[in-house]
Amino acid sequence: MDLSPAALADPIDALRHLRADFPILNEAVHGKPLVFLDSAASAQKPIQVIDAMSRTMRTQYANVHRGLHWMSERTTDACEAVRDQVAGLIGAPSREEIVFTRNSTEAINLVAHSFGSLIRPGQAVVISEMEHHANLVPWQMLRDRAGIELRVAPITDAGELELEALERLLSDGKVALVAVTHMSNVLGTVTPARRIADMAHAAGARVLFDGSQMVVHRRVDVREIGADFYVFTGHKLYGPTGIGVLWGRRELLEAMPPFLGGGDMISTVRFEGSTWANVPHKFEAGTPAIIETIGLGAAISYIESIGFDAIAAHEAALTDHALRRLAEVPGLRVIGAPADRGGVISFTMDDVHPHDIATLLDRNGIAIRAGHHCAEPLMRRLGVSATARASFGLYTTREEVDTLAATLEQIRSLFV
Amino acid sequence: MEQDTLYQRQVIDRARAPAHAGSLDGATHTGEGTNPMCGDRVRVGLSLTKGGTVTAVRHETRGCAICIASADMMAGLAEGRSALELGALSRQFGEMLRTGEGAEQVGELGVFAPLHQHRSRIRCATLPWTALVEALDGSKDR
Numbered sequence: 001m002d003l004s005p006a007a008l009a010d011p012i013d014a015l016r017h018l019r020a021d022f023p024i025l026n027e028a029v030h031g032k033p034l035v036f037l038d039s040a041a042s043a044q045k046p047i048q049v050i051d052a053m054s055r056t057m058r059t060q061y062a063n064v065h066r067g068l069h070w071m072s073e074r075t076t077d078a079c080e081a082v083r084d085q086v087a088g089l090i091g092a093p094s095r096e097e098i099v100f101t102r103n104s105t106e107a108i109n110l111v112a113h114s115f116g117s118l119i120r121p122g123q124a125v126v127i128s129e130m131e132h133h134a135n136l137v138p139w140q141m142l143r144d145r146a147g148i149e150l151r152v153a154p155i156t157d158a159g160e161l162e163l164e165a166l167e168r169l170l171s172d173g174k175v176a177l178v179a180v181t182h183m184s185n186v187l188g189t190v191t192p193a194r195r196i197a198d199m200a201h202a203a204g205a206r207v208l209f210d211g212s213q214m215v216v217h218r219r220v221d222v223r224e225i226g227a228d229f230y231v232f233t234g235h236k237l238y239g240p241t242g243i244g245v246l247w248g249r250r251e252l253l254e255a256m257p258p259f260l261g262g263g264d265m266i267s268t269v270r271f272e273g274s275t276w277a278n279v280p281h282k283f284e285a286g287t288p289a290i291i292e293t294i295g296l297g298a299a300i301s302y303i304e305s306i307g308f309d310a311i312a313a314h315e316a317a318l319t320d321h322a323l324r325r326l327a328e329v330p331g332l333r334v335i336g337a338p339a340d341r342g343g344v345i346s347f348t349m350d351d352v353h354p355h356d357i358a359t360l361l362d363r364n365g366i367a368i369r370a371g372h373h374c375a376e377p378l379m380r381r382l383g384v385s386a387t388a389r390a391s392f393g394l395y396t397t398r399e400e401v402d403t404l405a406a407t408l409e410q411i412r413s414l415f416v
Numbered sequence: 417m418e419q420d421t422l423y424q425r426q427v428i429d430r431a432r433a434p435a436h437a438g439s440l441d442g443a444t445h446t447g448e449g450t451n452p453m454c455g456d457r458v459r460v461g462l463s464l465t466k467g468g469t470v471t472a473v474r475h476e477t478r479g480c481a482i483c484i485a486s487a488d489m490m491a492g493l494a495e496g497r498s499a500l501e502l503g504a505l506s507r508q509f510g511e512m513l514r515t516g517e518g519a520e521q522v523g524e525l526g527v528f529a530p531l532h533q534h535r536s537r538i539r540c541a542t543l544p545w546t547a548l549v550e551a552l553d554g555s556k557d558r
Contacts, residue, residue, distance in 0.1 A: 351432070353480035355454060359537060360423060371454050385455035385478065414428060415481070 011313035012321065012398050018306065019395045021046040032365025035400045040185055040213060040344045040391030041369050043238045045299075052298035053240060053291050064290055065264055065281075079290055082297035083280070089300050090211075090230060091221035092247050099246040099253070099280040100288055104212045105134040107231035107246035108179070110283060111208060112138035114256035115177065115229070115248075121147035123176040126169050126205070128153045128161055128191075129381050130184045133374040135210045139179060151175070155381065159187035159336025163195065170203035178207045182214035182230075186373045186389065187336035188319070188344035190214065197226030206252070212236055216393075217315050217342045219308040222247055234292065238393075239299030243292035246283070253279040260285040303394075311394050315343040318392050318401065325405040331412055335387055343392035346373070349408065351415045354388040360411045366404055422530040422537075423481070431481035436491035440474035447550030449543040456480065456540065458487050460547040462494065470494045470502065475547070480540050482528070487544035489524050499552045506545045513538045 019025050022044050027034050036044060056078065062071035064079050087095045101107040119125070125139050129152055143150040153166040161180070169175065178200040183190050193209055200207040208229035211220055215232040222230045229252070234243040248256075258265055258276055262285035267275040276282045303311065322345055326332055331350035349357060358370035369389045372379045379385060390404060443461030450457045456479035463472045473491040477484045494502055509525050512518040516533070519526030528541045 353483075355456075355480040355537065355540065356423070356482070359534060376455075379455065414423065415432065 011317045015314045015394050029365040035366040037390040038367045038369050039393035042235045043393050048302045049295050049298045053295040056294045079293045082293050085297050085300045097250050099283045101244040103244035104231045104233040107244050109138045110259040112142045114259050116142040119176040124149035124151050124174050126151045126178045128180045129155045130378045159189045159338045175205040178205050182209040182211045183342050185213050186346050186375050188341040189338035190340040193225035218312050234296040240292040240295040242289045243296045258282050262286045319343045322401045329408045346387040346389045354386045357388045364407050426527050427485045430485040430488050434488035436488050438474045445551040445554050447547040449546030458544045458547040460551050468498050482540040486541040490544045
């Protein structure tokens with residue numbers, strides 16, 4: 001971290017030197033320098049991640065956990081070391097509580113299947129109005145197959161969870177699990193995880209946080225927030241696709257039946273029946289995403305070398321700057337105004353559809369997302385069919401935000 | 417700012433002030449197209465003579481500029497044409513969006529030829545045609 005007075009005075013500029021680590025930022029799109037403002041969908045990859053994955057395939061690759069040869073043992077060691085890194089990243093008490101999955105979606109499906117099988121008919125799961133489909137559809141599927149109730153905690157117009165309403169949803173003691181986002185992928189809202197966990201526990205419920213957005217931006221400690229399950233995905237954390245994480249309290253993971261069956265997740269197999277491996281391997285059937293796991297490890301090393309203090313300060317200052325600049329664009333409306341928010345900003349513009357905004361920005365080299373952001377019920381709650389969304393990574397600069405705002409003004413002038 | 421040939425004045429003006437928007441009183445046939453990816457929706461109402469000629473078309477479009485302009489131009493082109501002719505025009509339009517060629521065969525819809533370079537947006541232009549074809553298909557059942 002750059003500790004010079006200038007850098008400390010400007011947390012946005014303090015990370016500027018890191019752009020050199022991201023080769024893709026040198027690319028041009030439609031003849032313009034790439035301005036990548038879609039990191040909430042998937043972040044770009046630093047050379048450290050690219051090299052770690054490539055190096056593994058070039059020098060040290062074999063299947064894990066079963067080979068008795070040098071390559072397999074080295075690869076197994078490299079993969080298992082990432083389990084320790086993930087435990088460190090989120091403050092998990094034990095490495096055995098870290099289950100590798102394909103992504104957050106698969107991690108939530110795992111919990112919906114396996115923890116879900118312990119939920120009895122008549123019990124309920126609570127989600128919120130601002131969930132990504134990944135933390136909504138698996139619970140609908142569980143509801144429909146297991147006869148449980150799915151309750152939806154409302155949000156305020158500012159885009160914050162209505163805690164009194166959540167309390168009421170919990171009050172009959174029938175709720176087995178509260179599953180909510182730790183940071184909204186649409187509104188940027190950071191939810192008060194500790195309070196939610198305390199409320200859930202007081203009502204006898206467990207709590208799962210979808211940390212897909214949150215782990216990218218701030219230090220997360222699963223013990224501090226009182227989580228029972230925490231999920232996130234590697235590709236938003238500057239790592240590769242195809243690798244995600246479920247953390248769960250050991251006693252819960254041990255009580256849960258397996259999710260997928262196959263190799264690696266068993267202890268013994270006979271035609272009459274099989275027994276399961278200990279956690280976490282009970283939940284990791286089949287050859288895992290070896291290269292991607294190692295890539296995730298490199299990504300965690302990379303962000304820990306920067307430090308979450310610098311990352312969070314950069315993002316907070318950049319988000320403030322962006323909210324100020326976007327407020328100056330005539331006809332632009334930022335969706336939601338949560339008090340505690342991350343670097344994800346959804347907006348609409350009078351007279352200009354989000355898809356037209358996205359296409360015209362793209363012609364100017366600026367990548368944003370437009371649509372319902374895998375959160376259709378939230379769009380309905382907000383009374384819009386789609387929004388445009390700009391989201392920031394540690395490589396985003398003040399100038400890129402200014403370019404966005406200036407180009408949006410020009411786009412609007414086309415339409416009015 | 418790079419404006420892109422796709423967003424010509426013709427498209428933007430048509431989207432801002434469509435000539436054929438609204439519901440059609442006494443429509444004999446209706447159809448709807450929705451795009452679940454973005455929530456856009458086009459409803460089409462039309463009047464068809466016994467001989468199979470379209471005499472009037474109105475559209476109610478909730479969508480982007482491409483979608484509204486395409487719907488409005490489609491409505492203008494449809495009046496006076498037969499269901500058969502419109503089926504052929506729909507196919508020509510789709511082919512043009514795929515290849516970027518044949519703009520001269522589809523009347524003012526030729527302005528959408530640059531869409532072939534924006535694969536993710538082609539559906540925006542074809543959505544009105546989905547609604548029109550549904551309306552016309554319904555006519556065959558009667």
